[in-house]
Amino acid sequence: MKTEQTPFVPTSPGRQAPRVTDNVKEWLRHQFGALHTALIEQPISLYAASVLRIGYGLLYLAFLLREFPHRDEIWGPDSPWTPALATQFFDLTGWFSILTLSDSRLYFEGCYALAVVTCALFMLGWRSRAVSVVFAIVVVSFHARALFMTDGGDNLMRLMAVYLCLTACGRRWSLDARRNRLRASTVYCASRSAGLGAPDLWCQLGAARRSLITVVHNCGMFVIAAQICIVYGAAGLYKVQGGLWGSGTALHYVVNLDLFQPWPMLSHMVDSQQMLVAVVGYLTVLLQVGFPFILFSRLKYVFVTMLFGMHLGIGVLLGMPVFAGAMIVADAVFLPDRFYRFLGRTWRRTFSRAALRRKGTTARTETPLVPARSTG
Structure with a gap:
């Protein structure tokens, strides 16, 4: 007994093209929507x-x-x-x-x-x-x-x-x-008690003003982030061109300059650790060159932490507190808002606990001691 078989009909490329085109259009629409939200709607x-x-x-x-x-x-x-x-x-x-x-x-x-x-x-x-x-x-x-x-x-x-x-x-x-x-x-x-709405014109002007402020703010933050990336990238690429940084001896000459010796004993002690000086020199070049390329990865937090330590060492060891402070503050722009909200919650929680503990100690101190009444 023969079974009927459905003949194979090859799918033409023209039938798949609209589906791929629709997916690409949907992806582009999603990306432009996210970009619009990031630039205009949300600071x-x-x-x-x-x-x-x-x-x-x-x-x-x-x-x-x-x-x-x-x-x-x-x-x-x-x-x-x-x-x-x-x-x-x-x-x-x-x-x-x-x-x-x-x-x-x-x-x-x-x-x-x-x-x-x-x-x-x-x-x-x-x-x-x-x-x-x-x-x-x-x-x-x-x-x-x-x-x-x-x-x-x-x-x-x-x-x-x-x-x-x-x-x-x-x-x-x-x-x-x-x-x-x-x-x-x-x-x-006041609006709840009055129960009156604002005119449409004023609402539109207020919305336009908020959108303009948001756009200018977001562009300003992008410019700040780009400026820091340019500073690190240019400094790292400039160091790569020199032979002193390639040989790991650049920091040796820096810590032996009288201009960068606020504490000569500390500078000589650091200079005596030759392996440490070479490793720090190579690590400095790696951090500065690689930082602009890891901004959208989790390694960003590791790099920012190491940059904090590097600038803190520059401020203490080389006597450049203004430069170190300016760079540390600039690096803070790459930390997300959720990190700062966490710091704020931790700060408030710590101080509230300290205030309650201090209040409890004060209450126990100020409570008069009442002698127990005898029963006999």
């Missing part, structure tokens, strides 16, 4: 931006207070690099500084006091939108006034001060965030 790295604000505000405030006794020799009217020389140099380079607008000592002291107050307000996050612009002007002005006394840390801090003007760095851990929370609760109660 990214708000905690990281706040860490940058607090870090650079505190660092420059400490720098100005540290150099307060020497302010006249560095930036004042009696500096060897006089305001007239600085103005002539600005005509050639295009720099500017508010410190060269007048030769009066009273004006200089007022600018210095304004710089100190601006750094403190910027660190605290008071009116961050306006204060961030003033902070950038202060950093650029002091940097340009003593341009030949700056180093890589000053250059990076100047760039970050300008970039932070684009970000919403006052949304978290700031006085602005506290004021916005109080205002939001007040507005919500």
Whole structure:
């Protein structure tokens, strides 16, 4: 008995093409939707931006207070690099500084006091939108006034001060965030009691303003991350070209320079460990060259931790605290917001437990001892 067999009909490529095309279109639509959400709808790295604000505000405030006794020799009217020389140099380079607008000592002291107050307000996050612009002007002005006394840390801090003007760095851990929370609760109660809605035009303008702020903030954070990657990549590739880093002897010559010996005994002790010096040199080049390529992997956290340790060693061993602090604060931009939220919860939990423990100890101390009543 013969069984009927269905003849094999080959599938033409034309029938599979629409299905593959639909999958590609769906994938592209999903990717563009995610990109649209990341750029326009949701601000990214708000905690990281706040860490940058607090870090650079505190660092420059400490720098100005540290150099307060020497302010006249560095930036004042009696500096060897006089305001007239600085103005002539600005005509050639295009720099500017508010410190060269007048030769009066009273004006200089007022600018210095304004710089100190601006750094403190910027660190605290008071009116961050306006204060961030003033902070950038202060950093650029002091940097340009003593341009030949700056180093890589000053250059990076100047760039970050300008970039932070684009970000919403006052949304978290700031006085602005506290004021916005109080205002939001007040507005919500008023709207509930009044029961009135806002006009559509004002709602649309508010939505457009929020979208614009989100786009500018996200672009600013992307620029900051790209700048750090360029700094590390360029520094690593520059080291690879030299023979000293290839032979592992570069750090030996660095720690033996008088300019980078704040503690000569410590420098000589480190230099005596030849294997350690060679390993640290090779590891430095590896971290700087490889960092831009591991940003989207879990190795990012290992690299960031090692970079923290490297910059801390630079600040202590080579006596470059401003450069080390500027790089450490900049590296914090690559840590996600969930990490900072975890730190915030841990901080609040620790202090709440300490407060409860202290309250309990105080209550036990202040409780009067009542003698037991005799029954006999």
